[in-house]
Amino acid sequence: MKTLGEIEQRLQDLRRDQRQNPLAAADELLGLAEQIMAHWLQSKDRVPTQEKREGFRLLALHRQGCIGDPSFNACRESCRELLYYHNLLHGAPEHAEVNSRLSMARAVALHLCLFVGGKMQDPELGDFCCSSRPLHTAGMVTA
Amino acid sequence: MSDKYKTVAYYPGCALEGTGHGYNRSTKAVARKLGLNLVEVPNWNCCGAMEVKNIDPEIQNYLSARNLSIVAEKMSIDTVMAPCNGCYHNLKKVEHDIAEKPKTQEVVDRLSQKAGHASYQAGEVETIHALDWLKEAIGEDGIRERVKNSLKGLKIANYYGCMYTRPRNIFPEKDQGGDSESTYQPHYMDDLLRAAGAEIVDYPLKTACCGGAHTLADSDTSTKLVLNLLQTAEACGADVIATECPTCHSGLEMHQVRAETEFGIKTSPKMLYFTQLLGLALGLSRRKLGIHENVSDAKELLKQKGLA
Numbered sequence: 001m002k003t004l005g006e007i008e009q010r011l012q013d014l015r016r017d018q019r020q021n022p023l024a025a026a027d028e029l030l031g032l033a034e035q036i037m038a039h040w041l042q043s044k045d046r047v048p049t050q051e052k053r054e055g056f057r058l059l060a061l062h063r064q065g066c067i068g069d070p071s072f073n074a075c076r077e078s079c080r081e082l083l084y085y086h087n088l089l090h091g092a093p094e095h096a097e098v099n100s101r102l103s104m105a106r107a108v109a110l111h112l113c114l115f116v117g118g119k120m121q122d123p124e125l126g127d128f129c130c131s132s133r134p135l136h137t138a139g140m141v142t143a
Numbered sequence: 144m145s146d147k148y149k150t151v152a153y154y155p156g157c158a159l160e161g162t163g164h165g166y167n168r169s170t171k172a173v174a175r176k177l178g179l180n181l182v183e184v185p186n187w188n189c190c191g192a193m194e195v196k197n198i199d200p201e202i203q204n205y206l207s208a209r210n211l212s213i214v215a216e217k218m219s220i221d222t223v224m225a226p227c228n229g230c231y232h233n234l235k236k237v238e239h240d241i242a243e244k245p246k247t248q249e250v251v252d253r254l255s256q257k258a259g260h261a262s263y264q265a266g267e268v269e270t271i272h273a274l275d276w277l278k279e280a281i282g283e284d285g286i287r288e289r290v291k292n293s294l295k296g297l298k299i300a301n302y303y304g305c306m307y308t309r310p311r312n313i314f315p316e317k318d319q320g321g322d323s324e325s326t327y328q329p330h331y332m333d334d335l336l337r338a339a340g341a342e343i344v345d346y347p348l349k350t351a352c353c354g355g356a357h358t359l360a361d362s363d364t365s366t367k368l369v370l371n372l373l374q375t376a377e378a379c380g381a382d383v384i385a386t387e388c389p390t391c392h393s394g395l396e397m398h399q400v401r402a403e404t405e406f407g408i409k410t411s412p413k414m415l416y417f418t419q420l421l422g423l424a425l426g427l428s429r430r431k432l433g434i435h436e437n438v439s440d441a442k443e444l445l446k447q448k449g450l451a
Contacts, residue, residue: 081347107375118364
């Protein structure tokens, strides 16, 4: 498994490389997204699931990642958007907009990587907004 | 156009009196132009945003409940409109918590009594966002009928941010099917700006994290997240990122500058509040809409597109 830094670098490289085979690229992006989720889970001492949800392991991994940490839902739409583009690319690999779809899939995968990487450095990323929790609980008082 | 939301209590919140002043100005200008009445909540206080929430979430709930109490008790209006996602989120959250958590009602009752005003009870006031307000009170047809200066030729990526849709449980009116707003794929801003003639690009990061609350604590994470938002909008062909929250807007503007100074990466999309864009379409001037108050300078772009 690649490190998060290597995944980010690969995604940045893919953004600049427009000559990829769309189906292979779609599969690689999905694989990288699953690895990103696996990093998050392993940082929580959990074993990444091999199960699938709605036909995709990525969604099962994301769901697993949210357990006990609802702010992880901040990347729910990114996971679903990536699958949306994955399905579009597989469903119509000859489509006139294939390059633009691939470009969007890369952007979404990169965002997933940046968010999860950021959250591994700072676990409170997303707490205030996406789970409506306080950012800092140390020293909190109660009315 | 419906009579619903023709008159609403207006809760601008702190940001609209500071960094988001252009949003405040354009919201009021659009209301005047459309014949809608915004009645500012008298003696409103901070919603508690993140500062008070970080010290005591129940006091933050009380602060938001006090604003709702003023609307219920002093204004004889049953709807409050908050244009800021943070304020909107916090007002929705206290509504949810009062209904679901006895502890919240108990704290709100106790502090309200101590402060000498009526305690807010769940259901007395409906909280809406500026998008709900214009979508319902005017709607797409109403916008189309009133367009004087179409946004045709302007490509827009709509960025909704996170607090407009998350967490889902505090927004029970969303995800109801039909034309209701979606937490997965919000579309109200798309609908309104499309009706004003704009070309809405398919933007896959419309609710993705910008690192907002960590802007100062961890600027590099925020800058990288925002840079990806900006580069993706650029890749979508967007001239403009439309916003509906002063915090999102400031974050995008600030980190666009920081991405250039720290990482040497320049991006082209301009940030404009959706009310500024609607105002332009309705024939209002840039100055009336506070576009000159934005950090992101859209003057040349708007001139090129015949909108200034």
